Amino acid sequence: MNAVLVLTITGLGLSALYFLVAAGLSLIFGLEDVLNFAHGAFLSVGAYAAWWASQHLFRFADPARFTLALVFALVVGAVVAGLVELLVVRPLYGHALQQVLVTVGLALALSALIQGGWGADARAFWVPRALAGTGTVLGARVALSSLLTVAVALAVLAALELFLHRTRYGAVIRAGVENREMVAALGIDVRRAFTVVFCLGGMAAALGGALTGVYYGSIDPSQGPSLLIFAFIVVVIGGLGSIAGSALASLVVGLLQQFVNYYAAPGVGDLAVMLLLALVLLVRPWGLGRGT
Amino acid sequence: MGAGKGDLKVPSARAVQVVRWAGLAVGVAAVALIPFAPIGVPGLFQAPLSSPGTLQLLATLLVFGATALTYDLQFGFTGLLSFGHALYFALGCYVTTVSVTRFHLGLGPAMALAAMAGLVVPAALGAVCLRTRGIAFAMVTLAFAQALSIAVLDDPLHLTGGSVGLPLDSTRLPRAFVGVFNTANLYWLAAAYAGLVCLTSWWVLRSSPGRFWRAVRDNELRVDLMGLRAFWFKLMAFVVSSFLCTLGGAVYAVVLGQATPDVTTVDFTLALLVMVVIGGTGTGWGAFLGGVLYTYLDDRLNQVAAAPAISHLPPVLELPLSQPLFILGAIFVLMVLFFPHGLAGLMPRSLAQNARRRLGELVVGASRGQ
Numbered sequence: 001m002n003a004v005l006v007l008t009i010t011g012l013g014l015s016a017l018y019f020l021v022a023a024g025l026s027l028i029f030g031l032e033d034v035l036n037f038a039h040g041a042f043l044s045v046g047a048y049a050a051w052w053a054s055q056h057l058f059r060f061a062d063p064a065r066f067t068l069a070l071v072f073a074l075v076v077g078a079v080v081a082g083l084v085e086l087l088v089v090r091p092l093y094g095h096a097l098q099q100v101l102v103t104v105g106l107a108l109a110l111s112a113l114i115q116g117g118w119g120a121d122a123r124a125f126w127v128p129r130a131l132a133g134t135g136t137v138l139g140a141r142v143a144l145s146s147l148l149t150v151a152v153a154l155a156v157l158a159a160l161e162l163f164l165h166r167t168r169y170g171a172v173i174r175a176g177v178e179n180r181e182m183v184a185a186l187g188i189d190v191r192r193a194f195t196v197v198f199c200l201g202g203m204a205a206a207l208g209g210a211l212t213g214v215y216y217g218s219i220d221p222s223q224g225p226s227l228l229i230f231a232f233i234v235v236v237i238g239g240l241g242s243i244a245g246s247a248l249a250s251l252v253v254g255l256l257q258q259f260v261n262y263y264a265a266p267g268v269g270d271l272a273v274m275l276l277l278a279l280v281l282l283v284r285p286w287g288l289g290r291g292t
Numbered sequence: 293m294g295a296g297k298g299d300l301k302v303p304s305a306r307a308v309q310v311v312r313w314a315g316l317a318v319g320v321a322a323v324a325l326i327p328f329a330p331i332g333v334p335g336l337f338q339a340p341l342s343s344p345g346t347l348q349l350l351a352t353l354l355v356f357g358a359t360a361l362t363y364d365l366q367f368g369f370t371g372l373l374s375f376g377h378a379l380y381f382a383l384g385c386y387v388t389t390v391s392v393t394r395f396h397l398g399l400g401p402a403m404a405l406a407a408m409a410g411l412v413v414p415a416a417l418g419a420v421c422l423r424t425r426g427i428a429f430a431m432v433t434l435a436f437a438q439a440l441s442i443a444v445l446d447d448p449l450h451l452t453g454g455s456v457g458l459p460l461d462s463t464r465l466p467r468a469f470v471g472v473f474n475t476a477n478l479y480w481l482a483a484a485y486a487g488l489v490c491l492t493s494w495w496v497l498r499s500s501p502g503r504f505w506r507a508v509r510d511n512e513l514r515v516d517l518m519g520l521r522a523f524w525f526k527l528m529a530f531v532v533s534s535f536l537c538t539l540g541g542a543v544y545a546v547v548l549g550q551a552t553p554d555v556t557t558v559d560f561t562l563a564l565l566v567m568v569v570i571g572g573t574g575t576g577w578g579a580f581l582g583g584v585l586y587t588y589l590d591d592r593l594n595q596v597a598a599a600p601a602i603s604h605l606p607p608v609l610e611l612p613l614s615q616p617l618f619i620l621g622a623i624f625v626l627m628v629l630f631f632p633h634g635l636a637g638l639m640p641r642s643l644a645q646n647a648r649r650r651l652g653e654l655v656v657g658a659s660r661g662q
Binding site for chain 2: 029095101102106112113117229232265267268270271274281
């Protein structure tokens with residue numbers, strides 16, 4: 001029973017990380033039909049930004065230092081993603097394939113840059129003492145970092161849903177996901193919404209990167225690309241363009257992976273996820289959700 | 293004489309053909325004779341062409357050039373964006389290596405086995421994956437390729453050597469492929485593979501099913517409406533391209549002397565994609581050139597990065613310039629933004645035709661004995 005509970009919570013932590021990456025991917029794809037390969041690099045950028053900030057903010061006491069590091073990661077993530085959209089993706093609107101290609105190139109270049117700057121080896125991520133230990137949930141000892149990750153992902157989910165359903169920009173974005181041409185025809189500048197969505201996605205991914213450091217206790221340049229693949233799977237299973245779908249799919253994928261990896265053999269869980277994706281796509285060859 | 297002069301201005305199609313075949317023959321001979329050429333090419337290669345190190349590099353260039361061409365067959369010519377092409381390269385690489393090293397087969401049977409796998413697996417997976425299209429197709433192919441990659445890395449059956457890779461047991465190989473002195477044979481093997489891929493691609497693309505690949509790429513619905521099944525053309529392109537790619541993996545295992553898990557990853561597929569786009573999508577020769585160039589830069593930029601000219605630069609410049617993948621990624625981004633047709637698009641079609649015509653005139657002139 002204890003094992004099941006611990007597995008559930010670590011699995012949920014993993015789901016939370018997947019969700020943070022998938023949310024932005026899903027919105028970007030839903031609105032702009034861009035499969036953003038650079039999203040894994042946004043995650044790495046966030047992870048290293050938070051790590052760098054926490055190294056340089058040692059003057060501050062525990063909670064402030066950690067919060068500031070997260071805020072710094074958010075800002076860097078938003079700026080990098082916004083710049084990518086403005087400089088590289090925007091000139092190619094209308095050329096869906098070229099957009100995918102350009103993000104592939106960016107992913108290569110950005111991760112090489114990060115590797116050049118901080119090396120390929122893992123770096124220990126500083127975690128506040130209050131989060132380093134374990135807590136007791138229903139009699140099982142679970143890592144607080146997993147709980148924090150889940151809590152942050154839930155907060156991001158709530159914030160995104162609020163933003164999408166309660167603000168004017170959110171309405172424009174949702175309408176754009178439904179029918180971009182119609183929104184443009186009504187005289188609304190969809191392009192600005194594109195930049196906003198990229199910034200939001202970049203922030204979520206950067207936050208995911210920082211929390212990857214908390215969750216695993218260390219960061220390295222390969223985390224971004226490997227999380228990106230699972231996030232792709234989450235986005236496709238959840239339906240492209242749907243935040244709630246991504247949240248649900250990330251739950252399924254994270255838990256499936258964690259449980260099968262534990263009860264079968266390490267690696268089998270990852271395999272199971274791949275097969276799940278293949279199965280979903282083959283049962284519904286047109287893909288889930290819109291856009292395919 | 294006057295009539296003859298008129299003929300000279302417009303060389304016959306036959307003369308152009310002669311020039312084309314002659315050029316091809318010279319090219320093939322040049323590639324085949326490189327191991328006998330102790331010529332240094334300063335700046336491009338560190339050692340003479342016939343030295344084992346350079347031959348090894350050249351063999352790798354040929355294998356990756358040809359593999360990029362196989363990717364272009366399905367991506368550029370048929371419009372299938374697969375993120376799982378690495379699967380077939382890895383299949384060839386690992387079936388060959390595992391058969392030789394673990395099951396003590398000879399190299400011939402091992403490669404035959406790889407070739408068989410290269411027909412059966414793509415036919416089965418292709419039939420499944422091609423039920424989807426667009427992004428869904430890209431994702432399903434990615435999922436299968438990742439599944440193989442995970443299986444190779446985790447190595448539950450203790451066959452693949454996990455993340456370390458698996459050396460090709462050299463005691464089981466034909467003597468001709470073992471040792472530094474026989475690098476020339478490895479080079480010829482790679483050259484033969486490249487020749488096979490080029491020839492097959494040329495032949496397939498000229499055949500009438502091959503023409504329908506391009507029709508499927510341009511307008512799939514129309515092919516279906518003509519009463520033909522686009523599905524079968526796509527499957528055919530998928531199987532042909534994957535089969536040739538599997539052979540490439542098998543050859544690479546011999547050239548490298550081992551199977552490495554690097555070729556199973558999605559990064560390898562993305563590298564193939566980058567090669568094809570840098571060279572020119574849907575041109576064939578452009579993809580080959582892109583593959584050669586990418587592999588060469590990837591190899592050489594590592595050495596350039598260590599050069600004093602770079603390492604003495606201020607960190608702001610030194611850091612990005614010391615990362616080959618950063619340079620390649622940046623080149624790629626710039627190519628996509630500014631030269632979407634790749635290197636092949638930079639060379640105007642008329643230029644190549646003019647050059648061929650000019651040569652044709654010379655040949656006609658020479659054959660007339662002035």
